Amino acid sequence: MIKTVAIQGIKGSFHHIVSKAYFGNLVDIVECLSFDAAVESLLVKDTNAVIMAIENSIAGSIIPNYALIDAHNLHIVGEYYLNVQHHLMALNDQSINDIKEVYSHPMALLQCKEFFKNQPHIKLIEDKDTAEVAKRISNNKLKGIAAIASDLAAELFNLNILAESIQTIKHNETRFVIVKRKNHEISESEINKASLKFELDHQRGSLAAILNVMSDCKLNLTKIQSLPKIETPWKYAFFVDVTFTDYEDYKKAIAIMKIMAVEIKVLGEYKNAKL
Amino acid sequence: MIKTVAIQGIKGSFHHIVSKAYFGNLVDIVECLSFDAAVESLLVKDTNAVIMAIENSIAGSIIPNYALIDAHNLHIVGEYYLNVQHHLMALNDQSINDIKEVYSHPMALLQCKEFFKNQPHIKLIEDKDTAEVAKRISNNKLKGIAAIASDLAAELFNLNILAESIQTIKHNETRFVIVKRKNHEISESEINKASLKFELDHQRGSLAAILNVMSDCKLNLTKIQSLPKIETPWKYAFFVDVTFTDYEDYKKAIAIMKIMAVEIKVLGEYKNAKL
Numbered sequence: 001m002i003k004t005v006a007i008q009g010i011k012g013s014f015h016h017i018v019s020k021a022y023f024g025n026l027v028d029i030v031e032c033l034s035f036d037a038a039v040e041s042l043l044v045k046d047t048n049a050v051i052m053a054i055e056n057s058i059a060g061s062i063i064p065n066y067a068l069i070d071a072h073n074l075h076i077v078g079e080y081y082l083n084v085q086h087h088l089m090a091l092n093d094q095s096i097n098d099i100k101e102v103y104s105h106p107m108a109l110l111q112c113k114e115f116f117k118n119q120p121h122i123k124l125i126e127d128k129d130t131a132e133v134a135k136r137i138s139n140n141k142l143k144g145i146a147a148i149a150s151d152l153a154a155e156l157f158n159l160n161i162l163a164e165s166i167q168t169i170k171h172n173e174t175r176f177v178i179v180k181r182k183n184h185e186i187s188e189s190e191i192n193k194a195s196l197k198f199e200l201d202h203q204r205g206s207l208a209a210i211l212n213v214m215s216d217c218k219l220n221l222t223k224i225q226s227l228p229k230i231e232t233p234w235k236y237a238f239f240v241d242v243t244f245t246d247y248e249d250y251k252k253a254i255a256i257m258k259i260m261a262v263e264i265k266v267l268g269e270y271k272n273a274k275l
Numbered sequence: 276m277i278k279t280v281a282i283q284g285i286k287g288s289f290h291h292i293v294s295k296a297y298f299g300n301l302v303d304i305v306e307c308l309s310f311d312a313a314v315e316s317l318l319v320k321d322t323n324a325v326i327m328a329i330e331n332s333i334a335g336s337i338i339p340n341y342a343l344i345d346a347h348n349l350h351i352v353g354e355y356y357l358n359v360q361h362h363l364m365a366l367n368d369q370s371i372n373d374i375k376e377v378y379s380h381p382m383a384l385l386q387c388k389e390f391f392k393n394q395p396h397i398k399l400i401e402d403k404d405t406a407e408v409a410k411r412i413s414n415n416k417l418k419g420i421a422a423i424a425s426d427l428a429a430e431l432f433n434l435n436i437l438a439e440s441i442q443t444i445k446h447n448e449t450r451f452v453i454v455k456r457k458n459h460e461i462s463e464s465e466i467n468k469a470s471l472k473f474e475l476d477h478q479r480g481s482l483a484a485i486l487n488v489m490s491d492c493k494l495n496l497t498k499i500q501s502l503p504k505i506e507t508p509w510k511y512a513f514f515v516d517v518t519f520t521d522y523e524d525y526k527k528a529i530a531i532m533k534i535m536a537v538e539i540k541v542l543g544e545y546k547n548a549k550l
Binding site for chain 2: 058059060061063064106126202204205207208211212214215216218219220221222223224225226227238
């Protein structure tokens with residue numbers, strides 16, 4: 001039973017939208033200033049789960065978040081895909097011509113820079129959180145300033161959306177994972193996806209051999225990523241996600257991979273959110 | 276013959292260090308405010324080459340830079356590995372206790388945040404470029420302000436290093452690529468590394484099959500990364516780097532992969548900088 005969920009950012013952020021979609025509205029949200037702080041709250045048991053962006057269709061994997069899960073032996077218990085849409089918002093009496101400055105998170109500014117090429121009168125300024133700027137504009141009745149944030153932020157802080165979906169790449173999908181201290185709570189028959197980390201000897205063909213095993217055991221690879229840093233010379237580490245229809249097939253694959261790999265770690269077993 | 280090199284950032288930046296190491300000092304440096312601007316300068320032939328960070332040991336691949344190379348059909352003609360060391364620097368008469376504010380690039384601030392936990396009197400402020408802050412401190416004789424930047428920046432702008440290598444993870448390796456409009460200039464016998472992008476049908480085992488071919492042809496995989504976004508349903512795309520000792524082996528592998536893959540593109544053939 002989930003009662004308290006740590007999110008990166010404040011209420012109105014994209015992490016908050018994911019919490020609502022995944023857990024509904026009857027949980028307490030703990031607003032955290034960083035992913036580190038969110039994980040810390042989970043470790044000291046202030047919270048029961050963390051919502052964490054793990055990859056997006058523009059920038060790829062967020063490796064530091066994988067590292068946080070791995071280093072603290074946390075477990076991915078679920079996933080959620082959100083099509084992130086950035087909107088420009090301001091106080092109700094403002095038009096886009098009134099706006100002098102836009103504050104937002106560097107990633108949001110980057111994703112929306114094309115839109116502002118046609119708005120040379122607007123200065124772009126980096127800020128900590130997308131939703132926090134919306135809240136500040138609302139609380140302090142700031143004129144001439146706009147935020148780039150979610151529709152939830154506009155709703156919560158009673159701002160007017162001046163321009164919808166202003167990000168350059170219109171389909172901007174981000175994958176979030178739900179992370180807990182303990183492994184999955186669902187039954188084996190419900191599990192059809194897993195996230196693994198494994199290390200191989202740096203021998204030619206060692207990855208091909210292990211992928212053959214996965215294929216023979218009817219696992220579908222949905223993601224593979226070699227680790228950017230090979231800390232131990234002559235060894236390679238990989239993050240992979242696999243989907244399957246029969247948990248027994250998966251168990252068999254893991255058993256064989258345990259023999260073949262130098263090390264293998266299950267980061268999570270959960271229900272595939274992408275069908 | 277290289278004459279003009281575009282770098283991201285200004286002189287004194289880590290990209291400048293790589294340019295010096297790779298091309299020596301007898302080239303003109305064009306300082307660019309973004310990777311996009313650097314690539315633009317190459318496309319309009321204002322520059323002959325671009326230096327571009329492509330992955331680092333902390334954050335992983337810089338997918339948007341792969342996308343820039345791919346979208347404009349540019350070529351990786353070389354690579355360089357730099358162990359990025361961040362130093363805290365200020366005017367010569369300043370001690371660390373005099374420092375009230377540190378300005379730097381968000382990534383540099385992130386990588387050094389542990390160091391500043393013991394310096395609660397210092398405020399951290401995001402800025403555009405590591406070296407540009409060093410230059411500003413020097414030009415305007417700014418007291419009470421420090422930069423986080425390279426040893427080259429300290430040297431160029433005559434600043435005093437208050438603390439060396441303040442990044443949390445001491446070994447902080449970044450891989451840079453040298454990018455040109457045309458393919459390689461070195462002879463086939465010198466080429467022992469290649470960067471490829473390929474697309475596969477989303478059939479179970481299709482990646483294992485292609486890795487088997489690579490292994491059979493004596494290619495070593497040094498990096499693999501599935502693309503975060505699969506634009507075409509049921510197709511998967513991958514970026515891989517391979518090393519080899521015989522160019523003929525590589526040519527044979529590419530010929531077979533062309534038959535097996537839906538699409539294959541050579542992003543570059545060059546000399547392995549990591550031995």
